Amino acid sequence: MPLYQYKGRNRQGEAMRGRLEAENEDQVAEQLFNSGITPIEIHRQAEEREKRERLLPLVHLRGVSLDELIMLARQLHTLLRAGVPILKGFSSLIQTTRNPLLKEALQQVMNDLQGGVDLGSALARHPRLFSPLFISIVRVGENTGRLDEAFLQLAAYLEMEKTTRDQVVQALRYPMIVLAVIAVAVVILNIKVIPQFASAFAKFHAELPLYTRLLMAVSAFFVNWWRELAAAAVGTFLGIRFWIRTEQGDYLWSKWKLRLPLVGGIVQRAVLGRFCRSLAISIRAGVPLVQSLTTIANVVDNGFVAARILNMRDGIERGESVFRTATATGLFTPLVLQMIAIGEETGALDDLLLETADHYEREVSYDLKRLSDTIEPVIIITLGFLVLMLALGIFLPMWELSSAAGR
Helix, strand or coil: CCEEEEEEECCCCCEEEEEEECCCHHHHHHHHHHCCCEEEEEEECCHHHHHHHHHHHHHCCCCCCHHHHHHHHHHHHHHHHCCCCHHHHHHHHHHHCCCHHHHHHHHHHHHHHHCCCCHHHHHHCCCCCCCHHHHHHHHHHHHHCCHHHHHHHHHHHHHHHHHHHHHHHHHHHHHHHHHHHHHHHHHHHHHHHHHHHHHHHHHHCCCCCHHHHHHHHHHHHHHHHHHHHHHHHHHHHHHHHHHHHCHHHHHHHHHHHCCCCCCHHHHHHHHHHHHHHHHHHHHHHCCCHHHHHHHHCCCCCCHHHHHHHHHHHHHHHCCCCHHHHHHHHCCCCHHHHHHHHHHHHHCCHHHHHHHHHHHHHHHHHHHHHHHHHHHHHHHHHHHHHHHHHHHHHHHHHHHHHHHHHHC
């Protein structure tokens, strides 16, 4: 449908403007009257501008960061807490938002609100920006009349999520940079450096050690087949990405991540901490337990754990307790299971789940601080092996040839 630009005034006499999709101007006017806005000017946007507006989410591929979502949730909490009407609040946010993609999404949300759509449904039309958990808590806040508290809970949850992600990035930055430098160095040695030594050794017509001949054979293979190797590496990378996006691939990849040496346990505790905190926030917001588990299965970012959460949901639907279904997953430690059992018996499951989330997050924070200390010996051993490989394969024959020339 075409896009129409409109200007009008609401019942309080405030100037309003925005865009709506409709078949014609009469439908736009009808939508505006139904939402309490008296239209003053309605005109269709030019076709080129329409295309640009529709393609805007595709052009700005960088998306919306967690910082921007946290700021959005806090601003909406502040505006609603101060009694600002939600349409006026969105109008103010649109004027101050710098991210074009988020700005366009907020404009579309405001247009939907003016058309009589509830906030939860309007946000649900942008699933790439707002997670199912975000939308569920907003809907509960709307139904209970505590929308400002819902946005405050979402801001706190997103801030904790950002803190965990920043800790992971900070812990892995140094090892990944060192490993990348080692990989680049190995490629340069095989393509540029070792062939020069091979041509120098060939002039002496000397018998080279087996390790040196093996090293030069590998280098010759890299030089002759580097295009095919690069194409194979890119194809393998794209194939794995495509496979991971399938249901079975995502399940197996997620399961494998939890068993990785050094980092598998950290990933598992981080995912379970996210699950506990998400479930606690959903219960505290008033979302039904079965619906909460269905929603959280889509936001834990791990297909293996998500399948276990859905098994918990099915067990609860059959009348089993949270403790029994959590025990059947095999994911939780006895201490955590005991806390869940106590919370279920005392009716304070949300509080105990928050304490469980804090427990997991403290462990993750501690493990991440130790991760660099654990990885450093591995990196040193790798560098030592690289130097030993060069010494045995390149410098040892050079020393032997120099000694022979001296004699």
